[in-house]
Amino acid sequence: MLEIQDLEARRGRRVLFSGLGFQAEAGRLVRVAGPNGAGKTTLLRMLVGLGTPTAGTVRWRGQPLRAARELFHRELAWVGHAAALKDDLTAAENLRAMAVLGGDDPSPAAAAAALAAAGLKGRERLPARVLSAGQRRRVVLARLALPQAAALRTLWVLDEPFNALDVAAADWLAGLVRTHLTRGGIVVLTSHQAIPLDGLADPLTVSLGEPVPASA
Numbered sequence: 001m002l003e004i005q006d007l008e009a010r011r012g013r014r015v016l017f018s019g020l021g022f023q024a025e026a027g028r029l030v031r032v033a034g035p036n037g038a039g040k041t042t043l044l045r046m047l048v049g050l051g052t053p054t055a056g057t058v059r060w061r062g063q064p065l066r067a068a069r070e071l072f073h074r075e076l077a078w079v080g081h082a083a084a085l086k087d088d089l090t091a092a093e094n095l096r097a098m099a100v101l102g103g104d105d106p107s108p109a110a111a112a113a114a115l116a117a118a119g120l121k122g123r124e125r126l127p128a129r130v131l132s133a134g135q136r137r138r139v140v141l142a143r144l145a146l147p148q149a150a151a152l153r154t155l156w157v158l159d160e161p162f163n164a165l166d167v168a169a170a171d172w173l174a175g176l177v178r179t180h181l182t183r184g185g186i187v188v189l190t191s192h193q194a195i196p197l198d199g200l201a202d203p204l205t206v207s208l209g210e211p212v213p214a215s216a
């Protein structure tokens, strides 16, 4: 369903990666690994259509992204590593605003349920500025607990989703990922820390190395 072929990314005169290829079918977890600066975020942004590769193609359901853009965006849930909350909005307002921007329109009850699942019961009405770093991250990730995320968003692309999470929140997120994979979703993620996803059938690891100077 997701197919990457001969992908290349350059930054100035450095080649971050080239000739990169992999495929992910329903139920597959893809973990993108590599040291700081290797190009993991760059790759994820290319996968979701936010960055343009210097060579190669990304295909979704057999079509290049630019041809499948509308369908692709209906089926994508993207959580960037720097996904930001608006400080003056409450946790619930932030979650609903992010969901709407992503093309979902959850009811207030669904948003409250997702925040409760994220361990934020009782904090829904607090302005984001008073939330801790981990709580802010939970608000962002609560989008994946909305009914639309499971029903409509086949492909989850998550940049450092486990950052700032405590053990309980990491277990919650791992549970969401597991359930999504079981339902036939695809999850592409990066993580510098060990993630509590042991025992998943056959995760695919895509390893990026140190960038090299371009020869031309």
Ligand SMILES: Nc1ncnc2c1ncn2[C@@H]1O[C@H](COP(=O)(O)OP(=O)(O)OP(=O)(O)O)[C@@H](O)[C@H]1O
Residues within 6 Å of the ligand: 011, 016, 034, 035, 036, 037, 038, 039, 040, 041, 042, 043
């Ligand atoms: N807009 C940009 N302009 C110039 N260089 C950039 C830009 N964005 C990223 N880079 C560079 O590209 C390289 C890869 O960055 P990227 O964020 O993809 O790495 P990463 O593997 O995600 O790193 P980390 O593990 O630190 O998050 C870095 O050297 C970075 O400085």
